[in-house]
Amino acid sequence: xxxxxFFAAIISIFNFQFSISRAQQPDAVYKLLRxxxxxxxxxxxxxxxxxxxxxxxxxxxxxxxDKGETFVVYNPDLEEVIINEVYTRQLDGSRVEMPQNAFVYxxxxxxxxxxxFNHMRELAMVHTGMELGCVIxxxxxxxxxxxxxxxxxxxxxxxxxxxxxxxxxxxxxxDVKWDFLGNQYLPDGGITRTTSIDEDNSTxxxxxxxxxxxxxxxxxxxxSDIIPTLRLYNSIPSTHLxxxxxxxxNLPTL
Amino acid sequence: MKKAFVFLTLLAATASFATxxxxxxxxxxxxxxxxxxxxxxxxxxxxSGLSHVLNHKCIEMYSFKGCSDYSTxxxxxxxxxxxxxxxxxxxxxDGGRTDTLLWPDRENNIPVYDYVxxxxxxxxGSSQKMVEIGHLNLGDKLEVWTYKKGYTYALLQxxxxxxxxxFAALPNNEDRYVxxxxxxxxxxxxxWSNQPVQHKVYQLNILDSKNVxxxxxxxxxxxxxxxxxxxxxxxxxxxxxxxxxxxxxxxRALANNDIQCKLLLSTSPDWQAKSxxxxxxxxxxxxxxxxxxxxxxxxxxxxxxKDEMDSISILTHWVADNxxxxxxxxxxxxxxxxxxxxxxxxxxxxxxxxxxxxxIGFLRAAGFKAYAAMTMAGERIDRIxxxxxxxxVCAVQKRDGSFLMLDPTWVPxxxxxxxxxxxxxxYLIGTAEGCDLMETxxxxxxxxxxxxxxxxxxxxxxxxxxxxxxxAEGQSDASVRGxxxxxxxxxxxxxxxELLRVAPNAEIIDIQYSEPDGYLDHPISIxxxxxxxxxxxxxxxxxxxxxLSARNLFRxxxxxxxxxxxxxTRTQPFADRCSRLVDIRETITLPFEPKMLHYPxxxxxANPAASFGCGFQMEGNKLSFGEQAVFGxxxxxxxxxxxxxxxxxxxxxxxxxxxxxxx
Numbered sequence: 001x002x003x004x005x006f007f008a009a010i011i012s013i014f015n016f017q018f019s020i021s022r023a024q025q026p027d028a029v030y031k032l033l034r035x036x037x038x039x040x041x042x043x044x045x046x047x048x049x050x051x052x053x054x055x056x057x058x059x060x061x062x063x064x065x066d067k068g069e070t071f072v073v074y075n076p077d078l079e080e081v082i083i084n085e086v087y088t089r090q091l092d093g094s095r096v097e098m099p100q101n102a103f104v105y106x107x108x109x110x111x112x113x114x115x116x117f118n119h120m121r122e123l124a125m126v127h128t129g130m131e132l133g134c135v136i137x138x139x140x141x142x143x144x145x146x147x148x149x150x151x152x153x154x155x156x157x158x159x160x161x162x163x164x165x166x167x168x169x170x171x172x173x174x175d176v177k178w179d180f181l182g183n184q185y186l187p188d189g190g191i192t193r194t195t196s197i198d199e200d201n202s203t204x205x206x207x208x209x210x211x212x213x214x215x216x217x218x219x220x221x222x223x224s225d226i227i228p229t230l231r232l233y234n235s236i237p238s239t240h241l242x243x244x245x246x247x248x249x250n251l252p253t254l
Numbered sequence: 255m256k257k258a259f260v261f262l263t264l265l266a267a268t269a270s271f272a273t274x275x276x277x278x279x280x281x282x283x284x285x286x287x288x289x290x291x292x293x294x295x296x297x298x299x300x301x302s303g304l305s306h307v308l309n310h311k312c313i314e315m316y317s318f319k320g321c322s323d324y325s326t327x328x329x330x331x332x333x334x335x336x337x338x339x340x341x342x343x344x345x346x347x348d349g350g351r352t353d354t355l356l357w358p359d360r361e362n363n364i365p366v367y368d369y370v371x372x373x374x375x376x377x378x379g380s381s382q383k384m385v386e387i388g389h390l391n392l393g394d395k396l397e398v399w400t401y402k403k404g405y406t407y408a409l410l411q412x413x414x415x416x417x418x419x420x421f422a423a424l425p426n427n428e429d430r431y432v433x434x435x436x437x438x439x440x441x442x443x444x445x446w447s448n449q450p451v452q453h454k455v456y457q458l459n460i461l462d463s464k465n466v467x468x469x470x471x472x473x474x475x476x477x478x479x480x481x482x483x484x485x486x487x488x489x490x491x492x493x494x495x496x497x498x499x500x501x502x503x504x505x506r507a508l509a510n511n512d513i514q515c516k517l518l519l520s521t522s523p524d525w526q527a528k529s530x531x532x533x534x535x536x537x538x539x540x541x542x543x544x545x546x547x548x549x550x551x552x553x554x555x556x557x558x559x560k561d562e563m564d565s566i567s568i569l570t571h572w573v574a575d576n577x578x579x580x581x582x583x584x585x586x587x588x589x590x591x592x593x594x595x596x597x598x599x600x601x602x603x604x605x606x607x608x609x610x611x612x613x614i615g616f617l618r619a620a621g622f623k624a625y626a627a628m629t630m631a632g633e634r635i636d637r638i639x640x641x642x643x644x645x646x647v648c649a650v651q652k653r654d655g656s657f658l659m660l661d662p663t664w665v666p667x668x669x670x671x672x673x674x675x676x677x678x679x680x681y682l683i684g685t686a687e688g689c690d691l692m693e694t695x696x697x698x699x700x701x702x703x704x705x706x707x708x709x710x711x712x713x714x715x716x717x718x719x720x721x722x723x724x725x726a727e728g729q730s731d732a733s734v735r736g737x738x739x740x741x742x743x744x745x746x747x748x749x750x751x752e753l754l755r756v757a758p759n760a761e762i763i764d765i766q767y768s769e770p771d772g773y774l775d776h777p778i779s780i781x782x783x784x785x786x787x788x789x790x791x792x793x794x795x796x797x798x799x800x801x802l803s804a805r806n807l808f809r810x811x812x813x814x815x816x817x818x819x820x821x822x823t824r825t826q827p828f829a830d831r832c833s834r835l836v837d838i839r840e841t842i843t844l845p846f847e848p849k850m851l852h853y854p855x856x857x858x859x860a861n862p863a864a865s866f867g868c869g870f871q872m873e874g875n876k877l878s879f880g881e882q883a884v885f886g887x888x889x890x891x892x893x894x895x896x897x898x899x900x901x902x903x904x905x906x907x908x909x910x911x912x913x914x915x916x917x
Contacts, residue, residue: 027742060741061576062574065579096612099582104373104379106373107382113326113385114326118367129602135607184266217743220747
C-alpha cells in the first residue's frame with residue numbers, strides 16, 4: 001500500500017511539473033540585442049540599436065503581437081533617426097524588407113494635447129512578413145546633437161536573450177560610470193565585461209556581453225527592481241539618477 | 255481652539271471650492287461639464303458628391319472638468335481624402351471680454367498644429383489639427399468655426415464660405431476629395447450628446463436630382479425643406495425641438511446610435527446599389543486576383559482537406575492565425591479598398607478588410623465563389639442605406655448556393671468560422687447583382703456551453719478534496735481559452751487564480767489542460783485536482799458548505815454575472831457578449847449519511863430569453879448537485895430583463911447559499 005501511495009505521489013508530482021514546464025516555455029527569443037553608444041568629442045553622439053528576435057509561438061503574432069511593431073520616440077530638433085536595415089527573415093530563409101508605407105512618423109501619445117511637445121515624433125515600424133519561426137531584424141542609429149549618456153538598461157526581458165551586447169565608446173578624457181541594480185538576480189556566469197583603448201590612444205571602449213539570459217519571471221506583485229538593470233552615465237552625479245534603491249557607493253570609474 | 259478654527263476654516267474653504275466646481279445653473283443643467291449653446295453644421299454637396307462641411311459652435315464651461323477638456327480643440331481627418339481646418343476661435347469671458355485667438359488675416363493668431371495622430375494597430379497616417387485654447391474659467395464661452403471638405407476628409411481653399419451665404423460661390427473641387435461612390439452623399443448625424451446642447455442645426459444644400467432620402471430614428475426633429483436657388487437645389491434643415499440632454503444610460507445598454515436620436519441621410523437609392531458599388535470598387539482594383547505564391551500556399555493548405563466545409567475552415571483559420579491585425583496604408587483608396595493578394599501575402603498583416611481580402615483571395619484560388627461584405631460591429635444598421643459600417647468580412651457561396659459568412663478577424667483561436675459575438679448583426683455582401691441588407695441569426699446557447707463537472711469528498715475536519723473539469727465550446731471556449739492568450743510564462747498564475755479567487759486557501763495538486771493552441775482539434779478542457787482544508791463546517795451532526803462547482807469559477811465565461819442585477823426593470827435594450835449555456839454538476843461524498851437536507855430554494859425560470867434550474871439529490875452519503883442556466887441571445891429587449899435578471903440572480907444565489915446537512 002505504501003508503495004502504491006508513493007507511486008501515486010510520483011505520478012502526481014510528474015503531472016504537475018509537466019503542466020508547469022509547458023507553462024514556462026518562451027513565446028519568442030532574442031537571438032541578439034545590441035546597444036552601442038558612441039560619445040563624440042564634438043558634443044554629439046550616436047546610438048546604434050539592433051535586435052534579432054525569433055517568434056516561437058503563433059499566438060505571439062495574433063494575441064499580443066508586441067514584437068510586431070518597433071517604436072522609436074525622438075526629438076527631431078536634437079535627434080535624427082537613420083534606418084540601417086529592417087526586415088523579416090522567414091523560415092525558408094527569404095528576406096522580406098519592410099516597405100516604405102510601414103514606416104509611420106506620428107505624434108507620440110504622451111505628447112498629445114500639448115503644443116510645446118507637438119514637434120516630438122514617434123517612428124512606428126510595422127513589421128511585415130511575420131510568420132511562426134521568423135526572425136525580425138531591426139537596426140537603426142539615432143544621431144544626437146548631445147553626448148549626454150544617461151541610460152538604464154534592463155538585462156532580462158519577457159523572453160530569453162541568447163546574446164546581449166552593450167558597448168560605450170567615448171573620448172579618453174571623458175568620465176563614464178556604470179553600475180548594476182539588482183545584480184544579485186543575475187544568473188551566475190554568462191557575463192563578461194571588457195575595457196579597451198584604441199591604438200591611437202584617443203577612444204576608450206567599455207563593453208558588456210550577456211549570454212543566455214533567461215526570461216524574466218512573471219508572478220503577481222513582483223517588485224520592479226527584481227530585474228537586473230545596467231546603468232550607464234557620464235558626468236552625472238549618482239544622486240541625480242532615478243532609483244528605487246541606493247546606488248553603489250563605490251562606483252567603478254574607467 | 256486654534257486648531258479647531260483652522261480646521262473649520264479649511265473645511266469651509268473646501269466646501270466653497272467644491273460648490274465652485276459647478277456654476278450656479280438652472281436645475282436641468284446642474285452637474286454638467288459644459289453646455290453647447292449652439293452647434294450648427296452646414297453641408298454643401300456638389301454634383302460629384304464632394305461635400306463642404308462648415309461647423310460653428312459655442313460651448314459654455316460649467317465645470318473645471320469642462321474647462322480642462324476644452325483647453326485644446328481638435329479635429330480628425332485623413333489627408334488622403336479630406337481637408338479640414340480650424341478657422342476661427344473666440345473666447346467670450348464671463349465678464350464680457352472677448353479674446354480672439356484665431357481669425358483670418360489677423361496677426362498673433364495662435365498656431366494650428368497639423369500632425370499625424372498617435373496610433374496603435376491602424377497606421378494609416380490619420381491626422382489631427384489642434385489649437386491650444388489654454389486656461390478657461392467657469393462661464394467662459396468657446397466659439398469655434400471649422401471647415402472640412404471631402405468624403406470624410408479634404409480641400410485646399412483659402413476662404414471659408416459663411417453659413418449665411420447659402421454656399422454661394424465655392425472654389426473648384428478636387429478629384430481626390432470626391433467620395434468613392436461618386437455622385438453620392440450620406441451622413442449619420444447624432445442628435446444626442448453626453449453634455450447638454452441647446453440648439454443643434456444640420457443643413458444640407460443638395461441638388462434635387464440626387465433624390466436624397468432621410469429618416470429620423472429614436473426621436474423627433476423639426477424638418478424644413480426649401481428651395482436654395484434656381485439651380486435645382488434644395489436646402490434641408492434639421493433642428494432639435496427641445497434641449498438635447500444626456501441620456502442616463504443603463505449599464506450594458508446598446509450603442510447610443512441605437513437608442514438615441516439620430517438622423518440618417520443618403521442619396522443611395524437602396525442597399526443593392528451600395529452592394530454593387532462595393533463589389534465593383536474591389537473587383538476593379540483587383541483585390542482578389544491570385545498570385546503564384548498564393549495559389550501555391552492554398553494548394554499546400556488544402557492538400558489534406560476532406561470536403562467543402564473542411565476546406566473553408568482550413569483557409570479561414572489560416573488567415574485568422576497568420577495575418578496579424580496591424581494596418582498599414584496603401585495610399586489613395588485606403589479605408590474602403592481591400593488590399594490586393596500580393597500586398598496581403600507579403601505583408602502578412604492588415605486590418606479587418608485586408609484579412610477578409612486575403613481569405614476571399616484564398617477561397618477563390620481554391621475554386622470557391624467568395625465576396626467581400628461589410629458589417630457594423632456593436633451597432634444596428636438601419637434601413638436608410640447610409641454607410642453604417644465599421645467592419646469588413648467575407649461571404650462564401652457554398653455548392654448549394656447558400657452564403658456562409660466568415661470573419662477571419664474575430665476567430666483567431668476561436669472554434670467558429672463566424673464569431674457568434676456578432677450574432678444579430680446586420681451585414682451587406684458586395685455582389686455584381688446587388689444584395690439587400692441581411693442579419694446574422696441567433697446562435698443557439700448550446701453551441702456555447704460551459705460545463706463544470708466536479709467529484710469531491712468532505713472528510714471529518716471539513717477538508718474538501720476532489721477534482722473539477724471545465725469544458726467549453728464556441729464563444730465560451732474562446733473565453734476560457736483566453737487564459738492562454740497571454741505569454742506562456744503567465745499561464746500558471748492565470749490558471750491558479752481561477753480557483754484561488756473562490757477558495758484562497760486551496761492547495762492545487764495538479765492542473766491538466768488540453769493543448770491551448772490546438773483549438774481546432776477539440777474543445778478546451780481543464781482539470782484541477784485540489785485539496786481545500788476546512789472548506790466545510792463540520793460538527794457532530796451537521797455539515798455546512800457550498801458546492802465548489804456552484805461558486806462561479808471561470809466567471810470570465812459567464813458574462814451574465816457581470817451585469818448589475820439590482821434594478822428590477824430596464825427601459826433600454828441591452829447586450830451580452832453571446833448566447834450561452836452553463837451546465838454544472840458535482841457529486842460530493844460526505845463523511846456521514848445525513849437525514850435532512852436544507853438547500854437553496856430557487857424558483858426555476860423558463861423563458862425563451864433566459865432560463866434557470868437547479869437541483870440537489872441525496873443518495874446514501876453522496877450529494878448530487880446540478881444547475882443549468884441558458885441565456886438565449888446576444889441582444890435583448892428591455893422586456894427580456896426580468897427573465898435575464900432572475901436567471902442570473904438565481905445562479906448567484908446558489909453560489910452564495912450553503913447547503914446544510916443534518917444527521
